[in-house]
Amino acid sequence: MAPFSGDGALWLCLGISLFFAVRGIVTDLRQVVDLTEIKHNDREDKIISEGTEDVLKLDTLLKLSESTSHDLRAAALRIISERSTKGETRDLLLADLDCKDKVRQARALSALHFLVSNRALSRTSVCTHLRDVPTYTALINCLCNFVEEHTEQTSTTNSPILPKTRPLGEKKALHILNILLPENVPAALESGIISQWLIRYPFPCALTEPSRRQDVVILMKTWWSDDAVMSSIFGTLTQHPDGIKQLRKHGLMGSMIEENDQDDDEDNDDDEDSDVWMVDGEDTAGSSFRESSRRFQEGSAEEQALRRRRREAMVLSEGGRPLGRDDIIQRPIQDESS
Known part of the structure; x- marks a missing residue:
């Protein structure tokens, strides 16, 4: 009998062929994986x-x-x-930002907004090239140009800090300033962010009669949700000593004594009155501002003097009984006309 029959030899050859075929397929697949694998051996910058x-x-x-x-x-x-952000290209970008040609200005704003806010550039040093006096000067001049365009109503929001006439392009410029300002506050102050721009800005509270321009900083803290970007800009300025000095100098922030008196007056008003400040009382629906923490009011000189005398009063009590008027020692009221 033959060691291998015809069928056995056929099966043996078929098995050997299948073995080598499987090995070849596995080898080819491994080569495909190696060729298509994304390797991160080199750094992105290289x-x-x-x-x-x-x-x-x-x-x-x-x-x-x-x-x-x-x-x-x-x-x-x-x-x-x-x-x-370097060389002549940067100079042209800032020149277009500062010009009054609306087409060039809009293109420069879009380009600068992309450079400072795009996530793909967050790991680069773009902002380090845009934190000098020329950059802030061009941006502030651009914002000053927008002040002249506060002529048509673009919003219906009633707010003491948000103008109803804010131009659309100004929003992008404010966003750029809010990103760049923390990089170099002194340079922005030198470029006139307060002395040239904010002092001219048409805050609604500053345009009322009587004007409340010196309350702008306090109102920014209280009504921050009405204009979050502008409130953030004021927040950055008030964190810098020179920023506070210029805000006080140019009448956008009261003195420390006036602020303390106003805080005390507002606390007293909170206990007695409601927390709604009405503006244009004839149209109360939609014209009232609801305030959660304090109420700002203007009082007469006599009322303010009376509140100051109350704060200066001394209360003495032996304890064990309710306080009465006899326990309060107060400065004698002097006639101011004498």
């Missing part, structure tokens, strides 16, 4: 070497910024942003 950054044309960078590769796209955007 994808495009520093030597080639300067020779890449803008059209090439634009195509790279539209790449499906996240790393290539981020590297291209980084190069574009750094070029935009």
Whole structure:
């Protein structure tokens, strides 16, 4: 009898062939995995070497910024942003921001807003190139130009701090300033953020009769939700000593004594009155401001003097019985006309 029959030899050859076929398929699959694997051995900043950054044309960078590769796209955007904040390109950007041509101004605002707020650029040093006096000067001049455009009503919100006439482009400029201001408050003060811009800004509380311009800072803290961006800008300024000095100097913030007196007066008013400040009382529906913590009122000189005398009174009690008028020692009231 033959050691292998015809069927046995066939099965043996088929098994050997299947074994080598499986090994070949496994090897090919491993090669496919190696070829398609995304490796992160090199840092993102090294994808495009520093030597080639300067020779890449803008059209090439634009195509790279539209790449499906996240790393290539981020590297291209980084190069574009750094070029935009250096040299002549930066000077042109600030010049367009400062000009009164609305088309050029709008383009400059959009470009600057992208540079300072885009997440893809958050790890770059863009803001470090935009925290000097020329940058703040151009941005503040842009905001001053917007002040002149507060002519048409764009909002129906009744607020002591938010104008109804805010131009649409001003919102983007305020957002840019809010991002850049913490980088260098002294430079912004030198550029006139308070002396040139805020002193001219049409806060509704400053346009009322009597004017409450010196209460702007307090109102920003109380009504911050009406204008969160502007309130944040004031918050940054009041955290800097020179910012507080300029706010007081230009009448946007009262003195410390006046603020303490006003706080005491407001606390007394809270105990006696409601927490609603009515404006344009004829149309009470939609014209009232509801305040959660304090109520601002203007009192007569006699009422203010009386409240001060009350604060200066001394209360003495032996205990064990209710307080009465006899326990209160108060300065004698002097005739102010004498």
